[in-house]
Amino acid sequence: MRLSKYFLPILKENPKDAEIVSHRLMARAGMIKQQSAGIYSWLPLGKRVLDKVCTIVREEQDRAGAIEILMPTVQPADLWKESGRYNDYGQEMLRINDRNEREMLYGPTNEEMVTDIFRSYVKSYKNLPLNLYHIQWKFRDERRPRFGVMRGREFLMKDAYSFDLDYEASQAAYNRMFVSYLRTFERCGLKSIPMRADTGPIGGALSHEFIVLAETGESQVFCHRDFDGFAVPSADTDYADDAAIAAIVNKWTTPFAATDEIMEKEDWARQAWDGLAEDSRVSARGIEVGHIFHFGTKYSEPMKASVQGPDGKQHFVSMGSYGIGPSRLLGAIIEASHDDAGIIWPEGVAPFDVGLINMKPGDAGCDAACERLETVLGNAGLDVLYDDTDERAGAKFATADLIGLPIQIIAGPRSVAEGNVEIKIRATGARETLSIDEAINRLTNGR
């Protein structure tokens, strides 16, 4: 992509209402534009990162055996009356009357609708286990939307829903999502720590939040230092092996970990924390990036979602739900990975792999070198953003640092005349002069 033909509206000033660094950087890097309180447009650079994050989420859901569907954003109120949540949900639910005065709502979550899908089609335990997920826009009419896309009103959510014959099978489904979440966040460049959590309006007995540690995190969290050494399960983890998956979950839930909410509410948490040796305690700021719930028959009973079991009898299915907000996750990545100059994208989610900076467009040598690099790297499957604009050097460098592509290639007239370019690694700031061929080899190595 050539920057001269792209739409990358860089802002010089921080938006006045941007309280946190990810909001400031996303606005300044031309990733998002606010359209109303808590409602954002995703500009081209932001859309690219959002797609990358969703691809990772999707691949890890698929790997763990979940199946993708897509439910609508607008739901009939009747479903929510069946579960009893229509009145419970309060003002966060965006309620709508259609032209025929039917009560509708903009879905804040989809337990009811997916349970309706399940009961419409699935009649036998032989069709279980089943886990259906979708990635769809949700709306929660927050009293005080803020922090950019981290707490928006209209936000993207991946929500998965598992259906099983009994509690034990449902626990195995919960475990698969637990492991899948560890992998998802790691692929986004984040180390997440699962913490026992409050279940809130989703309900149920068992719940974990996945928390990323970041100095700018929204809440205080408490955990054991042991998590530092834990390796995230690899891509060839066998999700069909319930015992192996349970062992991973067991390992990751054994050391102490709790949010401040739990610390305040639950005596056991405070006691466990107090019992830890001083040098085992990590108290830090954290950001919630995922939340999983095991709620058994909370929805299947009132909504009559049952299957025939091997015993010939009807059983209400045992369910769980599993949420990741890709738009929120993107904010968390920036909170965890930035410096004074801008964003530092982890490789898996960078909007482009390489920023190619032509220091003197119009100079025959620079143009030829850049066009060659653009073509060769593109053919090798790298996404290149080629800055072919007439901006002055300082502005080009500032933009490249702000938008945070992992690798910058700088082609200036003097080095190009000697057959060289400069390579800069955004994360470390390391710069190196290489011949153009060496640069190509380095960047396409293994591709």
Add this chain to the structure above:
Amino acid sequence: MRLSKYFLPILKENPKDAEIVSHRLMARAGMIKQQSAGIYSWLPLGKRVLDKVCTIVREEQDRAGAIEILMPTVQPADLWKESGRYNDYGQEMLRINDRNEREMLYGPTNEEMVTDIFRSYVKSYKNLPLNLYHIQWKFRDERRPRFGVMRGREFLMKDAYSFDLDYEASQAAYNRMFVSYLRTFERCGLKSIPMRADTGPIGGALSHEFIVLAETGESQVFCHRDFDGFAVPSADTDYADDAAIAAIVNKWTTPFAATDEIMEKEDWARQAWDGLAEDSRVSARGIEVGHIFHFGTKYSEPMKASVQGPDGKQHFVSMGSYGIGPSRLLGAIIEASHDDAGIIWPEGVAPFDVGLINMKPGDAGCDAACERLETVLGNAGLDVLYDDTDERAGAKFATADLIGLPIQIIAGPRSVAEGNVEIKIRATGARETLSIDEAINRLTNGR
């Protein structure tokens, strides 16, 4: 994907309210489930096709130079008051009050919002031309939603918006989208005919509908037989060459073509039709799959979207908008490509490339042959749906025909014992017995 682990709820009965064949087949093939009038969930098979269609739309938008963004579904009413459409739009607009009684709406289209994005950032003609598109859910509160996803209330739309300094440049932008649409529909297996169209609530002077001919089409259309022989522009069409693009548009707009709406309203259309030789006239049923508009400064003037021109003065930008409904398009593909047994997917949009039918799961030979085919074809990049269920043969064949995958491989115990499988081409019904190796070669040829 193994069918035993998939979620493919096949229905034996047609839904009572399904008036048209695409609605019937999509419901029976387990592609969609109605959640409310005109509001659907996309089940796994439907979601896969929707993704394939969106990928084609996206690739052809990108090729033509449009840049992807993503605007939210909920919009503030204020923007629509600026353009004057808030009161004009009538009951089709889903109006919403949020918790603070602010007037919001679920976007039926995005001219206002994208114009707001443009005016916020773009100040100079040097940043033009610009074409921004998104693929996002829209809501139009139709008085009588029907025809399944063909006329739903919540529906997916790709809408692109072009911004240019003057009318002439804007015409070139319109032409690029025109050519891109011809290619998009062809890649979806459809021959589309551009027809002069009424502009309706979008407004403007120039507009074309892209119509697909299908016996079950919703409206009567009239065109010249010459369209039969027109070749769709190839993938290497140079969108940077305004003259070449204009020549393609000129060719495709020269023979007579008009919808019944235009025939009723416009004398010139009726006269042109009457003037055609009898054997040049094609009068057929058609389905609208795309609609493009050139409306100049209709939105840029009231919303004050202007740029500084080369003359140093401010110019209101000249705009167009360009819509394709991927959910509707999917219905049109089925209307144009089915038989009594079910859907016949064109290759580019099929949910899986190959249906692999194990006639006797548990038979060691059948299982081994199918597992080998599943692995080898999968490694070659083919999407295989492997029917490993215990259904009886007749039901398996009926399902395979209903869901319409382009190629079926049938592995029965007798042929497998001889090292053979049967291949069936869904479109023609042709069957052929091949050795397993030959079958693999045939299907992976060129991959």
